[in-house]
Amino acid sequence: MPEIAVNLHMHTRYSDGSGSHQDIADAALEAGLDAVIVTDHNLLVLEHEGYYAKGDQKVLLLVGEEIHDQERVPQKNHLLVFGVDQELAGEAKNPQQLINKVQKAGGLSFLAHPVDPAAPLFNQSDYSWENWDISGYTGIELWNGFSEFKTRLNSKIEAVFCAYLPKHIARGPIPETLNIWDSLTAEGQKVVAIGGSDAHAMPASLGPFKRTLFPYLFHFKGINTHLIIPSPLTGNLTPDKKTILEALDQGHAFVGYDLPHPTRGFQFKGSGGHGSAIMGDEISLKDGVTLQITLPLKAECVLIKDGQPVKTWMDREICSYTATQPGVYRVEVYLPYKGLRRGWIFSNPIYIRH
Ligand SMILES: [Zn+2]
Ligand SMILES: [Zn+2]
Numbered sequence: 001m002p003e004i005a006v007n008l009h010m011h012t013r014y015s016d017g018s019g020s021h022q023d024i025a026d027a028a029l030e031a032g033l034d035a036v037i038v039t040d041h042n043l044l045v046l047e048h049e050g051y052y053a054k055g056d057q058k059v060l061l062l063v064g065e066e067i068h069d070q071e072r073v074p075q076k077n078h079l080l081v082f083g084v085d086q087e088l089a090g091e092a093k094n095p096q097q098l099i100n101k102v103q104k105a106g107g108l109s110f111l112a113h114p115v116d117p118a119a120p121l122f123n124q125s126d127y128s129w130e131n132w133d134i135s136g137y138t139g140i141e142l143w144n145g146f147s148e149f150k151t152r153l154n155s156k157i158e159a160v161f162c163a164y165l166p167k168h169i170a171r172g173p174i175p176e177t178l179n180i181w182d183s184l185t186a187e188g189q190k191v192v193a194i195g196g197s198d199a200h201a202m203p204a205s206l207g208p209f210k211r212t213l214f215p216y217l218f219h220f221k222g223i224n225t226h227l228i229i230p231s232p233l234t235g236n237l238t239p240d241k242k243t244i245l246e247a248l249d250q251g252h253a254f255v256g257y258d259l260p261h262p263t264r265g266f267q268f269k270g271s272g273g274h275g276s277a278i279m280g281d282e283i284s285l286k287d288g289v290t291l292q293i294t295l296p297l298k299a300e301c302v303l304i305k306d307g308q309p310v311k312t313w314m315d316r317e318i319c320s321y322t323a324t325q326p327g328v329y330r331v332e333v334y335l336p337y338k339g340l341r342r343g344w345i346f347s348n349p350i351y352i353r354h
Helices: 021-031 095-104 145-150 156-164 175-186 216-220 237-250
Strands: 003-008 035-041 050-054 057-067 079-082 108-111 139-144 192-196 202-206 209-213 223-228 253-257 267-272 275-278 282-284 289-305 308-323 327-337 340-347 350-353
Touching: 003 192, 021 035, 021 050, 021 057, 021 216, 035 079, 057 237, 079 095, 095 108, 108 237, 139 145, 139 175, 139 253, 139 340, 156 202, 156 209, 175 327, 192 223, 192 237, 192 253, 223 237, 267 282, 267 327, 267 350, 275 282, 289 340, 289 350
Parallel strands: 003 035, 035 057, 108 139, 139 192, 282 350
Antiparallel strands: 003 223, 050 057, 057 079, 079 108, 202 209, 223 253, 253 340, 267 275, 267 289, 289 308, 289 327, 327 340, 327 350
């Protein structure tokens, strides 16, 4: 099945980003992405949706929205909304009501940066998700590039180091977010994980140091959401948008950190007496399910069941495991990069049911 690389969750100058939709499309073309999803704060700017081309290369730019209650103090509960063609920001006061409206409008909703630390040295508040008594959302943003950056802002020296050497920042999703995800799926619900860049490309200054903090291109070569789709994109907005939204809805996806090495080609499949499954699917255990993992490069691969590692393979490209117990099975892959062991791939689960 074809795979596409999508960067999602980013801001333009319509909200608090610095670039235009065209700037984003240009950077996405340069990064070799298949699609991007722009999500300005409380603003749906649909007219920029469509294919952008350069030479024989094309990228699909879709428009979603990041909705939160701007009157709430502090401003928690940011919701990424995709596939809705009406403005729903007016519903932000009540997160459950907003999620219900998104569902009713045929859209998808993801809890943005569920765990987001404050960085008081830089006047950055904590924008974590707070209202957990909710249901009906599609999933969570497992790895948010900006939240992770905020975890490194404990000193001004470290901040300058990160601003000048941004390739040293990303190490993986915040562990608490991974724990939350595992406990949500343990309750029996499907929760789709996506990776977001939260790109703003903002000019920043700290004393004499001035630079654009993480240009769009930097983000687009970093944390991407890879989707497995039934057939290649057609080059037309309407059917391709539907294909992308369906893959996101079903969780046919993994989060790949493409900077150390491209993650294209990663596969996680299950097969058993009752058919087969890819990431995001449910499959019946029956007499056992064979899980197969294919990596684009030899690396450290960890199979996780219900939040606990069940098997680790070192320096391997192909790994297989026979599951004899029902559970939520997912894969984490680690790679050494810039002197550290870094999270490289986080798959959506295969849900093995009784
Ligand atoms: Zn946000
Ligand atoms: Zn954002």
